[in-house]
Amino acid sequence: xxxxxxxxxxxxxxxxxxxxxxxxxxxxxxxxxxxxxxxxxxxxxxxxxxxxxxxxxxxxxxxxxxxxxxxxxxxxxxxxxxxxxxxxxxxxxxxxxxxxxxxxxxxxxxxxxxxxxxxxxxxxxxxxxxxxxxxxxxxxxxxxxxxxxxxxxxxxxxxxxxxxxxxxxxxxxxxxxxxxxxxxxxxxxxxxxxxxxxxxxxxxxxxxxxxxxxxxxxxxxxxxxxxxxxxxxxxxxxxxxxxxxxxxxxxxxxxxxxxxxxxxxxxxxxxxxxxxxxxxxxxxxxxxxxxxxxxxxxxxxxxxxxxxxxxxxxxxxxxxxxxxxxxxxxxxxxxxxxxxxxxxxxxxxxxxxxxxxxxxxxxxxxxxxxxxxxxxxxxxxxxxxxxxxxxxxxxxxxxx
Amino acid sequence: xxxxxxxxxxxxxxxxxxxxxxxxxxxxxxxxxxxxxxxxxxxxxxxxxxxxxxxxxxxxxxxxxxxxxxxxxxxxxxxxxxxxxxxxxxxxxxxxxxxxxxxxxxxxxxxxxxxxxxxxxxxxxxxxxxxxxxxxxxxxxxxxxxxxxxxxxxxxxxxxxxxxxxxxxxxxxxxxxxxxxxxxxxxxxxxxxxxxxxxxxxxxxxxxxxxxxxxxxxxxxxxxxxxxxxxxxxxxxxxxxxxxxxxxxxxxxxxxxxxxxxxxxxxxxxxxxxxxxxxxxxxxxxxxxxxxxxxxxxxxxxxxxxxxxxxxxxxxxxxxxxxxxxxxxxxxxxxxxxxxxxxxxxxxxxxxxxxxxxxxxxxxxxxxxxxxxxxxxxxxxxxxxxxxxxxxxxxxxxxx
Numbered sequence: 001x002x003x004x005x006x007x008x009x010x011x012x013x014x015x016x017x018x019x020x021x022x023x024x025x026x027x028x029x030x031x032x033x034x035x036x037x038x039x040x041x042x043x044x045x046x047x048x049x050x051x052x053x054x055x056x057x058x059x060x061x062x063x064x065x066x067x068x069x070x071x072x073x074x075x076x077x078x079x080x081x082x083x084x085x086x087x088x089x090x091x092x093x094x095x096x097x098x099x100x101x102x103x104x105x106x107x108x109x110x111x112x113x114x115x116x117x118x119x120x121x122x123x124x125x126x127x128x129x130x131x132x133x134x135x136x137x138x139x140x141x142x143x144x145x146x147x148x149x150x151x152x153x154x155x156x157x158x159x160x161x162x163x164x165x166x167x168x169x170x171x172x173x174x175x176x177x178x179x180x181x182x183x184x185x186x187x188x189x190x191x192x193x194x195x196x197x198x199x200x201x202x203x204x205x206x207x208x209x210x211x212x213x214x215x216x217x218x219x220x221x222x223x224x225x226x227x228x229x230x231x232x233x234x235x236x237x238x239x240x241x242x243x244x245x246x247x248x249x250x251x252x253x254x255x256x257x258x259x260x261x262x263x264x265x266x267x268x269x270x271x272x273x274x275x276x277x278x279x280x281x282x283x284x285x286x287x288x289x290x291x292x293x294x295x296x297x298x299x300x301x302x303x304x305x306x307x308x309x310x311x312x313x314x315x316x317x318x319x320x321x322x323x324x325x326x327x328x329x330x331x332x333x334x335x336x337x338x339x340x341x342x343x344x345x346x347x348x349x350x351x352x353x354x355x356x357x358x359x360x361x362x363x364x365x366x367x368x369x370x371x372x373x374x375x376x377x378x379x380x381x382x383x384x385x386x387x388x389x390x391x392x393x394x395x396x397x398x399x400x
Numbered sequence: 401x402x403x404x405x406x407x408x409x410x411x412x413x414x415x416x417x418x419x420x421x422x423x424x425x426x427x428x429x430x431x432x433x434x435x436x437x438x439x440x441x442x443x444x445x446x447x448x449x450x451x452x453x454x455x456x457x458x459x460x461x462x463x464x465x466x467x468x469x470x471x472x473x474x475x476x477x478x479x480x481x482x483x484x485x486x487x488x489x490x491x492x493x494x495x496x497x498x499x500x501x502x503x504x505x506x507x508x509x510x511x512x513x514x515x516x517x518x519x520x521x522x523x524x525x526x527x528x529x530x531x532x533x534x535x536x537x538x539x540x541x542x543x544x545x546x547x548x549x550x551x552x553x554x555x556x557x558x559x560x561x562x563x564x565x566x567x568x569x570x571x572x573x574x575x576x577x578x579x580x581x582x583x584x585x586x587x588x589x590x591x592x593x594x595x596x597x598x599x600x601x602x603x604x605x606x607x608x609x610x611x612x613x614x615x616x617x618x619x620x621x622x623x624x625x626x627x628x629x630x631x632x633x634x635x636x637x638x639x640x641x642x643x644x645x646x647x648x649x650x651x652x653x654x655x656x657x658x659x660x661x662x663x664x665x666x667x668x669x670x671x672x673x674x675x676x677x678x679x680x681x682x683x684x685x686x687x688x689x690x691x692x693x694x695x696x697x698x699x700x701x702x703x704x705x706x707x708x709x710x711x712x713x714x715x716x717x718x719x720x721x722x723x724x725x726x727x728x729x730x731x732x733x734x735x736x737x738x739x740x741x742x743x744x745x746x747x748x749x750x751x752x753x754x755x756x757x758x759x760x761x762x763x764x765x766x767x768x769x770x771x772x773x774x775x776x777x778x779x780x781x782x783x784x785x786x787x788x789x790x791x792x793x794x795x796x797x798x799x800x
Contacts, residue, residue, distance in 0.1 A: 098680025100654030280498025
């Protein structure tokens with residue numbers, strides 16, 4: 001870190017308004033962790049919380065913790081905390097299940113609502129480059145509701161929504177390229193066409209401001225183990241816009257979503273509000289790890305996160321351009337800020353082997369087939385010196 | 401614990417072949433915990449395992465733990481461990497999602513297979529006294545596959561399966577009364593009728609021997625937080641009989657069930673084997689707590705568990721009869737061993753308030769509406785002195 005870019009990194013890190021946040025994470029020594037877009041780093045407070053949840057809440061209080069320790073209401077309570085990060089007023093988000101399961105709930109429910117308005121609608125539009133699970137699950141949801149799936153490039157979703165479209169499923173940020181899609185425009189076009197929007201926020205929540213309420217998004221889903229640092233496989237969430245909640249007809253009406261679950265009634269009466277998105281008993285250990293992980297957001301302005309994210313990705317791209325021999329990598333992440341998430345994706349020959357060597361040298365990103373190196377920039381714990389070192393090591397791996 | 405029954409309890413505890421197991425659990429001092437049929441007690445080793453999973457596997461290894469710490473394959477690996485407790489040879493059980501979500505996968509898949517054989521089948525038979533979520537989810541599965549649900553008493557399921565029946569959903573043990581249903585008979589009758597069976601093992605797995613393979617059960621689901629002590633909301637499991645796996649057509653085809661998940665293909669090709677039952681990313685903290693919780697079964701013979709379970713429930717019923725004034729409670733749990741699970745359910749006027757007072761006095765069971773006191777007997781950590789004390793305190797609460 002001796003050159004001009006190294007010195008610049010030090011200046012930028014010193015001026016970083018978020019720099020104190022790094023101390024709230026337990027980061028591995030000697031490693032530059034640029035895979036927070038796959039598994040976020042460990043917030044240090046999680047270990048103590050889980051020790052208490054296990055030893056005292058489970059071990060000592062046992063079953064009483066469902067009420068006394070707030071386990072039962074945690075899906076809505078933690079959901080509201082996530083709401084603060086994605087522009088959702090309280091009462092619209094519930095945490096639980098995986099993103100895939102929540103995509104199923106949302107797409108089926110969106111189709112059902114669209115058909116209440118216009119029974120003939122039979123098309124689910126999906127982003128052709130979607131993260132695979134969204135596409136697979138949309139196909140199943142379509143099959144089970146008598147629809148067909150039509151995949152179009154994300155940029156065309158707004159233009160392609162038409163009179164047969166029931167639901168439009170869009171990834172807010174493309175998992176491979178890091179491209180940020182125009183969620184307000186897709187939502188507006190879908191609404192004009194009479195369709196509903198389901199947004200997948202896996203690669204945007206916690207990385208940039210998301211304004212679900214302001215844009216009138218209908219349904220949203222997302223995982224919590226990337227930029228929200230909830231831990232491996234931490235539970236996903238489901239947003240159902242307030243006005244749609246009375247018509248939200250879930251295909252997974254488990255007992256946790258009953259209006260009076262402990263009445264144990266043989267007849268299903270759905271709960272009002274976000275709880276209608278629940279299914280079975282939530283995985284409490286994973287859920288409460290997430291709860292504590294969200295504490296790192298206290299006092300954080302998402303505008304600062306976004307500004308630092310763009311500065312980090314800009315700076316990393318400059319370092320790559322400066323250090324890496326011409327022609328060895330090509331960025332597939334948009335240069336325009338308005339089209340960029342919080343990762344840099346570099347196309348590179350032999351990307352799989354290159355990433356293995358990077359990891360061996362302490363720079364952890366990941367590989368996405370066929371030829372993409374992904375580097376996630378997580379503003380709460382990644383600094384400019386990390387970005388500089390990553391580019392420098394990449395140049396060393398790729399050789400002169 | 402001075403009377404004859406107290407002395408008898410001491411003798412029985414001294415002779416208990418499972419008595420050493422109790423030390424493997426962290427039990428609350430001064431409490432008789434008879435709610436292990438709702439939330440199993442904490443196996444002491446879980447705290448240390450989770451501390452390591454959080455601090456080292458997540459905090460230090462990060463994303464590498466998906467391979468290096470075995471996270472990715474844990475759903476099948478832990479599934480095989482559960483297989484050893486429910487009579488399932490390896491490769492047929494996968495852990496993940498909630499029981500409710502697994503009921504949905506199983507019922508939809510069962511209907512699809514039944515219809516491959518006979519397209520006109522349009523009926524899902526369910527136990528009329530089923531745990532509510534099974535009924536709600538079966539209703540949704542039926543609606544989405546063009547079937548109707550018909551609820552009949554569990555004892556009539558075998559006789560009612562007919563030419564229109566696609567799937568029969570049966571609770572192995574009734575959650576309210578503790579009645580053990582005849583799973584082999586229901587399975588045989590369903591097969592004779594050309595239907596498939598889905599068994600819910602929530603109240604039997606870990607409480608008594610279950611022989612899924614031997615009885616030819618088609619699909620089974622169960623939770624792991626009751627007799628398997630996996631912790632609050634620990635993940636459920638799905639059993640798909642080996643011969644049916646190639647035709648298992650899941651309604652929730654998430655990326656974790658793809659034959660080559662990291663190829664990130666837009667086309668879905670289902671994995672072979674138990675992995676086909678996966679959906680999204682598993683909740684690793686909850687899953688690995690379960691993994692360690694299962695260590696308490698090492699060296700345990702289920703025949704010993706069953707023998708002690710019946711002895712405990714017999715003894716508790718004797719104590720109740722001896723201590724509790726005539727007419728104040730009535731057992732709704734079958735007297736015949738062949739029809740009894742591992743709980744005792746007592747009908748009692750004002751059962752809700754009675755249970756509150758029992759808990760206040762250190763005897764933890766639970767209340768199920770409208771008028772049932774439930775006491776779960778978990779042979780690995782419950783002793784005869786516990787049963788005697790519970791009955792004695794119940795008599796005190798109910799008064800002379």
